[in-house]
């Protein structure tokens with residue numbers, strides 16, 4: 001597959017953030033390695049990129065569409081889509097009190113769960129995948145802090161980080177429109193977005209992503225998709241996760257992608273930005 005990296009140069013404003021990340025890196029690398037012995041000892045992913053599938057990360061604010069595009073891309077490339085938010089929700093559904101009570105309180109307030117829990121869930125998921133012969137992954141929702149990024153960097157080579165971007169007013173509308181089918185787990189969106197252009201930002205329209213008729217009566221809204229909690233999640237993203245963008249930008253791994261609209265407009269442009277458009281044409285021609 002062709003080289004897939006498109007690199008964004010760091011802006012001068014981001015250099016102080018990069019320096020902060022690097023200071024953090026040196027002071028936290030040892031602490032980060034202590035978090036999970038699995039991550040400390042296991043080097044399953046240090047394989048030559050020629051001998052494995054892609055190891056990518058999707059970054060972006062809540063509601064931007066990380067799950068939608070990471071999941072489409074994972075099917076397209078034949079690699080697992082690993083979303084730490086899904087791992088947390090599965091853990092909540094399968095564990096009883098008191099763990100589930102404490103965990104759901106954190107998630108429902110829009111806060112980040114502890115690194116210990118996240119590293120345990122992620123390492124278990126990677127280990128299970130490895131046992132099944134999986135190769136490569138697209139991570140979604142991880143890393144969310146520079147400390148998590150540093151820890152990941154210590155054990156796994158990340159090839160590319162895709163940073164999805166969307167206006168904040170649209171993010172809020174999208175989060176409030178999110179629905180999930182309580183039976184099949186499918187993700188949908190009932191919001192019909194028509195945001196006018198303002199402050200140099202172009203207008204943006206997104207059609208709702210409606211479920212098939214048999215899911216319609218089973219739709220639920222995530223408890224953390226209320227206006228108050230989404231605003232808190234956006235605040236936490238800006239505080240804790242934005243520096244992760246600078247961390248990867250400084251490593252020249254960051255691909256910035258501003259979503260131009262809904263899936264029909266954005267998907268072909270994303271493939272183009274990833275140099276995958278020709279790959280798709282070849283696949284369609286072969287089918």
Ligand SMILES: Nc1ncnc2c1ncn2[C@@H]1O[C@H](COP(=O)(O)OP(=O)(O)O)[C@@H](O)[C@H]1O
Nearest residue numbers: 062063084085088107111112113118141142144
């Ligand atoms: N890497 C992580 N570190 C800490 N907490 C996480 C992480 N990933 C997921 N979570 C927890 O799971 C919740 C849901 O995550 P996710 O589905 O990715 O939400 P979002 O729509 O905000 O991207 C987060 O608000 C947080 O409480």
